[in-house]
Amino acid sequence: MTAVLAVLEQRDGALRKVSHEVVTGARRLADGLGGEVEALVFGTGPVRGTDQLAKYGADRVVTATGAAFASYAPEGFARAVAEHAQAGGYRAVLFAASATGKDLAPRVAARLRVALAMDVTDVAMEGGAVTATRPVYAGKALLRVQLGGAPVILALRPNVFTPVERPRPGAAATVALDLPAGRVIVKHVKAAAAGAVDVAEAPIVISGGRGLKEPANFKLLEELARAFGGSAAVGASRAVVDAGWRPHADQVGQTGKTVSPTLYVAVGISGAIQHLAGMRTSKVIVAINKDKDAPIFKICDYGIVGDLFEIVPRLTEEIKKAVGH
Amino acid sequence: MKIAVCIKRVPDSETRVKIAPDGKSLDEAGVKFVLNPYDEFAVEEALRRKEQAGAGEVVIVCLGPAAAQETIRSALAMGADRGVLLQTDRIPADGFEVAKALAAELKDGGWDLILFGKMAIDDYNHQVGPMVAELLGLACVTAVAHLELAPGTGTAEREIEGGIEVVEFPLPAVLTTEKGLNEPRYPALKGIMAAKKKPLPTKPVALPPGGIEVLALLPPAERKDGRIVGEGPDAVAELVRLLREDAKVL
Numbered sequence: 001m002t003a004v005l006a007v008l009e010q011r012d013g014a015l016r017k018v019s020h021e022v023v024t025g026a027r028r029l030a031d032g033l034g035g036e037v038e039a040l041v042f043g044t045g046p047v048r049g050t051d052q053l054a055k056y057g058a059d060r061v062v063t064a065t066g067a068a069f070a071s072y073a074p075e076g077f078a079r080a081v082a083e084h085a086q087a088g089g090y091r092a093v094l095f096a097a098s099a100t101g102k103d104l105a106p107r108v109a110a111r112l113r114v115a116l117a118m119d120v121t122d123v124a125m126e127g128g129a130v131t132a133t134r135p136v137y138a139g140k141a142l143l144r145v146q147l148g149g150a151p152v153i154l155a156l157r158p159n160v161f162t163p164v165e166r167p168r169p170g171a172a173a174t175v176a177l178d179l180p181a182g183r184v185i186v187k188h189v190k191a192a193a194a195g196a197v198d199v200a201e202a203p204i205v206i207s208g209g210r211g212l213k214e215p216a217n218f219k220l221l222e223e224l225a226r227a228f229g230g231s232a233a234v235g236a237s238r239a240v241v242d243a244g245w246r247p248h249a250d251q252v253g254q255t256g257k258t259v260s261p262t263l264y265v266a267v268g269i270s271g272a273i274q275h276l277a278g279m280r281t282s283k284v285i286v287a288i289n290k291d292k293d294a295p296i297f298k299i300c301d302y303g304i305v306g307d308l309f310e311i312v313p314r315l316t317e318e319i320k321k322a323v324g325h
Numbered sequence: 326m327k328i329a330v331c332i333k334r335v336p337d338s339e340t341r342v343k344i345a346p347d348g349k350s351l352d353e354a355g356v357k358f359v360l361n362p363y364d365e366f367a368v369e370e371a372l373r374r375k376e377q378a379g380a381g382e383v384v385i386v387c388l389g390p391a392a393a394q395e396t397i398r399s400a401l402a403m404g405a406d407r408g409v410l411l412q413t414d415r416i417p418a419d420g421f422e423v424a425k426a427l428a429a430e431l432k433d434g435g436w437d438l439i440l441f442g443k444m445a446i447d448d449y450n451h452q453v454g455p456m457v458a459e460l461l462g463l464a465c466v467t468a469v470a471h472l473e474l475a476p477g478t479g480t481a482e483r484e485i486e487g488g489i490e491v492v493e494f495p496l497p498a499v500l501t502t503e504k505g506l507n508e509p510r511y512p513a514l515k516g517i518m519a520a521k522k523k524p525l526p527t528k529p530v531a532l533p534p535g536g537i538e539v540l541a542l543l544p545p546a547e548r549k550d551g552r553i554v555g556e557g558p559d560a561v562a563e564l565v566r567l568l569r570e571d572a573k574v575l
Contacts, residue, residue: 106456110459115420140341141544143418143448187493248504255363286564297553303552303553304554315561
């Protein structure tokens with residue numbers, strides 16, 4: 001029986017990386033239920049990368065094709081997922097808590113008239129019920145909840161569910177859906193600067209604060225990010241976003257993005273509680289600050305006290321040597 | 326322009342979280358409560374749209390305890406015309422129950438726009454706005470960072486990973502606001518005085534718990550004490566060695 005539906009994302013005809021994380025979370029729940037995982041992705045035709053999903057534990061991959069699915073169409077997608085979920089009788093429906101997932105999952109939950117747990121960092125089956133853990137108060141506390149309803153709906157925080165290989169035989173199907181896109185239409189997507197990585201999904205985040213002294217000095221952080229070879233994003237504290245030095249999309253903290261990268265480097269950030277809340281779940285935290293008493297040093301794994309204008313260029317050189325970029 | 330803005334009373338972002346003796350909720354002793362920061366953008370946008378239209382009404386709708394009257398007054402002090410408090414001491418963890426209560430209040434209101442902050446900074450539910458839109462059958466755009474309106478239609482921009490979606494939608498619509506949409510005004514003394522006289526009826530509501538049962542509110546995982554690798558640029562080589570050999574992140 002199919003137990004768990006994983007709703008995946010693609011862009012420009014290729015699956016997004018976060019999809020493997022959603023399948024991994026779905027597999028974990030399906031194992032607890034003794035059921036199967038079905039992955040659902042939308043497109044105008046075949047989606048690249050779907051052949052890899054069996055490796056991460058998907059028993060079946062359904063590609064729903066239709067003219068309405070050329071780009072994200074909130075109403076068309078919500079209707080398609082809700083109808084698919086209703087017909088399939090799944091125990092759980094999982095999304096990524098990405099920009100798209102945060103828009104789509106609530107619409108689907110409302111259509112199915114069930115609860116949604118957003119931004120989940122852990123899921124389990126306990127005594128026959130689905131439980132989830134999610135950070136609240138920007139990560140200053142964790143809420144453990146039990147979900148009722150059929151299906152239960154979860155949106156998983158990106159970068160938390162490390163993809164685990166759990167090969168299944170796998171099967172693929174394509175269904176043509178002739179649905180209207182709806183009233184809300186994405187006309188086009190303005191791409192960010194070439195190669196830019198979003199702070200919420202980057203495995204490495206280099207963030208700067210007021211210690212950078214002026215906006216132009218963020219180029220030091222951009223150079224450091226480049227030294228990591230394209231996988232690093234540049235983030236910012238609320239102080240520098242409020243000052244207009246950096247766009248809000250880059251803000252890390254309680255009124256910005258909550259991030260969980262493998263490596264977080266805080267440069268010239270003292271560590272206000274609302275910033276710490278947004279990055280404390282990072283796997284490894286490095287802090288560079290001239291004030292040895294800055295709160296950031298209390299939660300970092302490795303700290304260097306000193307002048308960031310001397311330290312960061314040296315770090316960029318050393319990282320280039322270490323990772324070969 | 327007739328605009329409803331749904332707001333929430335939340336602990337200030339500087340709050341240090343202490344867990345109540347029940348192990349499931351926030352200890353509110355000594356906590357300062359404020360208008361949810363994302364809702365400030367919604368209130369400001371509503372006021373600007375009404376001002377541009379030259380006519381209309383901005384109505385603040387809030388689900389919360391009696392103390393949320395103060396939160397509504399702060400939005401009225403910014404310039405909103407009137408408020409309504411759906412009064413309950415218990416806001417369920419299930420955002421869909423909140424959405425149903427708000428939708429029941431908002432339906433048949435003849436709104437051109439219904440605005441929300443994109444999320445509340447306490448429960449991070451990030452869902453009530455689009456759920457209300459579904460319940461009311463209205464078009465919806467979430468996390469709007471830029472907005473242009475024309476008669477009967479609008480264009481919004483929303484941030485996605487690595488880009489910005491440009492979205493067209495018909496009015497009436499439900500929009501949720503992202504930081505950067507505008508710069509919220511501070512209430513002037515005159516506004517604060519005027520707010521005291523604006524209509525603010527209270528309607529008691531009782532919400533069922535819905536599909537989410539809170540098992541526990543827990544402190545986040547402790548981070549083990551960090552170490553200062555050294556001072557100045559000479560410490561960089563050791564830091565990189567630690568990242569590679571100790572933390573294994575390079």
